[in-house]
Amino acid sequence: xxxxxxxxxxxxxxxxxxxxxxxxxxxxxxxxxxxxxxxxxxxxxxxxxxxxxxxxxxxxxxxxxxxxxxxxxxxxxxxxxxxxxxxxxxxxxxxxxxxxxxxxxxxxxxxxxxxxxxxxxxxxxxxxxxxxxxxxxxxxxxxxxxxxxxxxxxxxxxxxxxxxxxxxxxxxxxxxxxxxxxxxxxxxxxxxxxxxxxxxxxxxxxxxxxxxxxxxxxxxxxxxxxxxxxxxxxxxxxxxxxxxxxxxxxxxxxxxxxxxxxxxxxxxxxxxxxxxxxxxxxxxxxxxxxxxxxxxxxxxxxxxxxxxxxxxxxxxxxxxxxxxxxxxxxxxxxxxxxxxxxxxxxxxxxxxxxxxxxxxxxxxxxxxxxxxxxxxxxxxxxxxxxxxxxxxxxxxxxxxxxxxxxxxxxxxxxxxxxxxxxxxxxxxxxxxxxxxxxxxxxxxxxxxxxxxxxxxxxxxxxxxxxxxxxxxxxxxxxxxxxxxxx
Amino acid sequence: xxxxxxxxxxxxxxxxxxxxxxxxxxxxxxxxxxxxxxxxxxxxxxxxxxxxxxxxxxxxxxxxxxxxxxxxxxxxxxxxxxxxxxxxxxxxxxxxxxxxxxxxxxxxxxxxxxxxxxxxxxxxxxxxxxxxxxxxxxxxxxxxxxxxxxxxxxxxxxxxxxxxxxxxxxxxxxxxxxxxxxxxxxxxxxxxxxxxxxxxxxxxxxxxxxxxxxxxxxxxxxxxxxxxxxxxxxxxxxxxxxxxxxxxxxxxxxxxxxxxxxxxxxxxxxxxxxxxxxxxxxxxxxxxxxxxxxxxxxxxxxxxxxxxxxxxxxxxxxxxxxxxxxxxxxxxxxxxxxxxxxxxxxxxxxxxxxxxxxxxxxxxxxxxxxxxxxxxxxxxxxxxxxxxxxxxxxxxxxxxxxxxxxxxxxxxxxxxxxxxxxxxxxxxxxxxxxxxxxxxxxxxxxxxxxxxxxxxxxxxxxxxxxxxxxxxxxxxxxxxxxxxxx
Numbered sequence: 006x007x008x009x010x011x012x013x014x015x016x017x018x019x020x021x022x023x024x025x026x027x028x029x030x031x032x033x034x035x036x037x038x039x040x041x042x043x044x045x046x047x048x049x050x051x052x053x054x055x056x057x058x059x060x061x062x063x064x065x066x067x068x069x070x071x072x073x074x075x076x077x078x079x080x081x082x083x084x085x086x087x088x089x090x091x092x093x094x095x096x097x098x099x100x101x102x103x104x105x106x107x108x109x110x111x112x113x114x115x116x117x118x119x120x121x122x123x124x125x126x127x128x129x130x131x132x133x134x135x136x137x138x139x140x141x142x143x144x145x146x147x148x149x150x151x152x153x154x155x156x157x158x159x160x161x162x163x164x165x166x167x168x169x170x171x172x173x174x175x176x177x178x179x180x181x182x183x184x185x186x187x188x189x190x191x192x193x194x195x196x197x198x199x200x201x202x203x204x205x206x207x208x209x210x211x212x213x214x215x216x217x218x219x220x221x222x223x224x225x226x227x228x229x230x231x232x233x234x235x236x237x238x239x240x241x242x243x244x245x246x247x248x249x250x251x252x253x254x255x256x257x258x259x260x261x262x263x264x265x266x267x268x269x270x271x272x273x274x275x276x277x278x279x280x281x282x283x284x285x286x287x288x289x290x291x292x293x294x295x296x297x298x299x300x301x302x303x304x305x306x307x308x309x310x311x312x313x314x315x316x317x318x319x320x321x322x323x324x325x326x327x328x329x330x331x332x333x334x335x336x337x338x339x340x341x342x343x344x345x346x347x348x349x350x351x352x353x354x355x356x357x358x359x360x361x362x363x364x365x366x367x368x369x370x371x372x373x374x375x376x377x378x379x380x381x382x383x384x385x386x387x388x389x390x391x392x393x394x395x396x397x398x399x400x401x402x403x404x405x406x407x408x409x410x411x412x413x414x415x416x417x418x419x420x421x422x423x424x425x426x427x428x429x430x431x432x433x434x435x436x437x438x439x440x441x442x443x444x445x446x447x448x449x450x451x452x453x454x455x456x457x458x459x460x461x462x463x464x465x466x467x468x469x470x471x472x473x474x475x476x477x478x479x480x481x482x483x484x485x486x487x488x489x490x491x
Numbered sequence: 492x493x494x495x496x497x498x499x500x501x502x503x504x505x506x507x508x509x510x511x512x513x514x515x516x517x518x519x520x521x522x523x524x525x526x527x528x529x530x531x532x533x534x535x536x537x538x539x540x541x542x543x544x545x546x547x548x549x550x551x552x553x554x555x556x557x558x559x560x561x562x563x564x565x566x567x568x569x570x571x572x573x574x575x576x577x578x579x580x581x582x583x584x585x586x587x588x589x590x591x592x593x594x595x596x597x598x599x600x601x602x603x604x605x606x607x608x609x610x611x612x613x614x615x616x617x618x619x620x621x622x623x624x625x626x627x628x629x630x631x632x633x634x635x636x637x638x639x640x641x642x643x644x645x646x647x648x649x650x651x652x653x654x655x656x657x658x659x660x661x662x663x664x665x666x667x668x669x670x671x672x673x674x675x676x677x678x679x680x681x682x683x684x685x686x687x688x689x690x691x692x693x694x695x696x697x698x699x700x701x702x703x704x705x706x707x708x709x710x711x712x713x714x715x716x717x718x719x720x721x722x723x724x725x726x727x728x729x730x731x732x733x734x735x736x737x738x739x740x741x742x743x744x745x746x747x748x749x750x751x752x753x754x755x756x757x758x759x760x761x762x763x764x765x766x767x768x769x770x771x772x773x774x775x776x777x778x779x780x781x782x783x784x785x786x787x788x789x790x791x792x793x794x795x796x797x798x799x800x801x802x803x804x805x806x807x808x809x810x811x812x813x814x815x816x817x818x819x820x821x822x823x824x825x826x827x828x829x830x831x832x833x834x835x836x837x838x839x840x841x842x843x844x845x846x847x848x849x850x851x852x853x854x855x856x857x858x859x860x861x862x863x864x865x866x867x868x869x870x871x872x873x874x875x876x877x878x879x880x881x882x883x884x885x886x887x888x889x890x891x892x893x894x895x896x897x898x899x900x901x902x903x904x905x906x907x908x909x910x911x912x913x914x915x916x917x918x919x920x921x922x923x924x925x926x927x928x929x930x931x932x933x934x935x936x937x938x939x940x941x942x943x944x945x946x947x948x949x950x951x952x953x954x955x956x957x958x959x960x961x962x963x964x965x966x967x968x969x970x971x972x973x974x975x976x977x
Contacts (some may be wrong), residue, residue: 069939
């Protein structure tokens with residue numbers, strides 16, 4: 006994806022590259038850009054090194070093209086555009102944003118944007134090799150090195166599947182048109198979003214999820230609501246299976262349990278989108294040379310974002326701490342603070358929501374306890390019962406709030422429903438500021454909105470707590486005792 | 492709108508009507524229902540009297556049919572349904588909900604639902620006259636009388652306009668089909684929502700707003716963003732004028748400034764939707780007999796919702812305190828608390844958001860100061876600049892936050908943009924819990940969402956405050972001094 010303009014920029018910048026920076030940021034995805042801009046705004050000299058396209062996964066093969074495709078796939082019913090036209094529009098929009106970003110960050114005072122591959126030659130030096138000319142190598146030093154190289158799709162070999170039928174999010178948006186029949190490996194954010202967009206554009210879609218339920222990390226009812234919504238759109242969902250092999254002649258994908266034999270097949274599969282997780286881009290960075298520790302490929306960091314080597318930091322998908330753009334940015338902000346204001350205390354860990362922009366959206370924050378003990382109240386509201394869902398003809402959705410009894414501390418919130426990605430912001434603000442659920446009681450929610458569902462959840466909590474104060478206290482004491490013991 | 496089923500219910504219930512209740516609630520709109528259900532849940536005996544349809548304006552001629560029409564008007568581009576079909580669907584959905592509510596509340600233990608007209612004969616007695624039979628009259632007593640009779644469209648005489656061309660929200664949804672050309676008097680919630688829905692269904696729409704700008708109570712940029720959005724949908728907006736007279740032969744509506752001469756006209760007007768405010772339903776209730784004070788027709792209440800007569804309470808549109816369903820409910824909850832737990836302290840006044848469910852939505856909470864003094868920071872973000880607006884092709888929108896300098900107290904928030912009605916919930920929770928803007932800083936917003944705009948506003952606030960601490964302090968001192976002096 007390296008083009009001439011970038012190569013030119015590299016050469017132009019080359020002469021300006023200094024020998025010593027306050028910070029070298031490796032990777033110009035959203036996390037790296039956040040750190041580079043933040044530090045340079047605070048007066049630090051910054052070199053920002055990017056091996057491919059500015060904007061990273063988010064701009065190029067992630068958030069931006071996927072949300073754009075989702076938007077156009079919804080509009081397609083009005084416009085009647087073909088998937089060929091829609092994909093072309095999505096690429097145009099993506100390229101336009103990338104150009105804007107490149108222009109904006111390439112010209113930014115205090116940041117030297119360098120296109121090339123970076124490798125640590127020590128804890129404070131980085132060797133840069135130009136992509137287009139392996140001869141062009143320069144070594145720069147920095148007081149701080151921030152690694153923000155992201156991750157890439159985990160490859161899954163599928164016997165018999167020709168390369169041109171094997172698609173990931175890195176190639177999905179480059180397709181000229183969508184396949185007529187698409188199998189999707191993995192029911193995570195990428196898999197589900199592309200399922201919805203592709204289906205809306207006329208593709209037959211089968212999602213294969215290896216776990217026994219969709220979204221197994223969420224409470225049961227969330228997975229059920231998502232499954233019902235997606236099936237209502239004509240998407241086939243098969244859980245407990247993964248791809249075993251492909252027969253090109255009959256275009257058949259044979260499937261089976263992850264640890265078992267072939268148990269079935271999907272017919273007429275034109276392409277397989279593989280979206281079964283991501284692996285960190287930590288190889289080839291010279292981490293061993295610099296002494297930076299990793300765990301299963303991920304660069305481990307402390308609560309400030311610092312690695313075991315004090316001059317080296319890491320944020321975003323290359324760490325185990327976050328797998329989202331906003332997570333990378335949140336950790337980027339912590340690194341900025343730690344570098345620029347080293348004597349300020351470290352604030353508590355950010356509480357990072359996550360969202361899937363399917364129709365309906367899915368969003369979650371906090372950690373749902375695996376077991377609902379006596380001291381926890383799980384409040385569940387069928388979102389289809391609220392008035393706005395009635396006027397909007399929304400048949401499936403759920404709001405789940407796990408709260409500590411009596412204290413009202415909000416532990417986790419999951420929403421499946423329209424605008425869930427926005428609604429989770431309410432929970433994010435409340436949980437970050439430690440506002441217990443009873444303090445949500447006097448909040449007035451505009452009617453008729455989906456946010457009004459929070460009001461109903463709070464009413465449930467209040468009436469349960471007030472009418473069962475004795476039982477609640479007993480349960481709470483029981484819970485506390487158990488936590489002490491364990 | 493009184494039908495046989497209701498008349499029957501009235502007669503059936505008659506024999507069961509007691510002589511003395513803990514509370515008589517007059518009006519079974521959403522506010523009245525909230526109070527009736529709340530009090531009966533707490534063990535109080537309740538009579539609920541309704542002169543027309545259960546659910547009041549919200550269910551019958553307000554929130555429910557308007558949101559349903561907006562939904563179907565958006566879908567119409569896919570389905571190709573005519574306005575005749577859509578209006579019929581909207582009425583069906585509305586009637587179905589009304590039937591459900593009537594069934595639910597008519598059967599509720601502890602509530603006697605009585606259809607008829609109520610009139611106070613003293614501070615603790617109510618005379619009920621059946622709608623269908625003026626002979627059937629009964630007087631009941633109650634320790635508390637709660638008036639929740641709502642409001643109705645303010646009538647505006649338009650010379651020459653035949654009655655069948657004069658439409659309000661009470662008759663709008665009863666139309667067989669939408670007019671080809673619709674003039675709308677008033678650019679408030681009803682006017683703008685019906686403008687968007689009608690336009691999407693193919694009607695030519697002209698909105699006439701007497702004020703010089705749309706939504707004059709909001710900061711300028713909000714009105715501009717709404718105007719731009721609506722005009723992009725093909726809606727004509729004319730400000731500073733109102734209807735003067737109508738010529739039926741040429742179907743011309745002549746318009747001019749509210750205090751001036753005719754200055755122009757709208758051609759080919761088939762119907763005029765009059766939505767220029769609402770007047771309280773306080774006449775004929777026997778308020779004078781009971782000694783209940785009103786002001787310009789509104790029943791005035793204290794911070795508990797109590798009128799000047801200690802046994803009489805009032806909530807909702809009949810009071811000057813709220814003009815929304817959620818506002819009526821919020822005040823209804825206060826009345827429940829005051830009646831059921833009279834010795835509990837009165838909590839601070841609810842901070843009530845308001846929302847217009849146009850496309851895009853408009854939502855606001857708090858009071859924007861008319862003048863931005865030195866101690867106030869007005870933060871404004873063009874919503875079309877955020878990434879989700881880019882992928883969703885949203886061209887117009889704005890987020891405006893007024894915040895007290897240094898303290899960071901949030902004074903008011905206005906949003907014009909997709910999902911604004913949900914996003915205002917974030918501000919509602921934060922303002923009700925008095926969370927200053929700097930405590931929004933560590934909040935992580937899912938990317939790419941519209942709620943992420945809050946993050947950008949907070950960044951603007953933080954960087955202004957931190958980089959200009961000296962100037963900020965000076966301004967803040969200036970502001971405090973001025974507030975002391977004034």
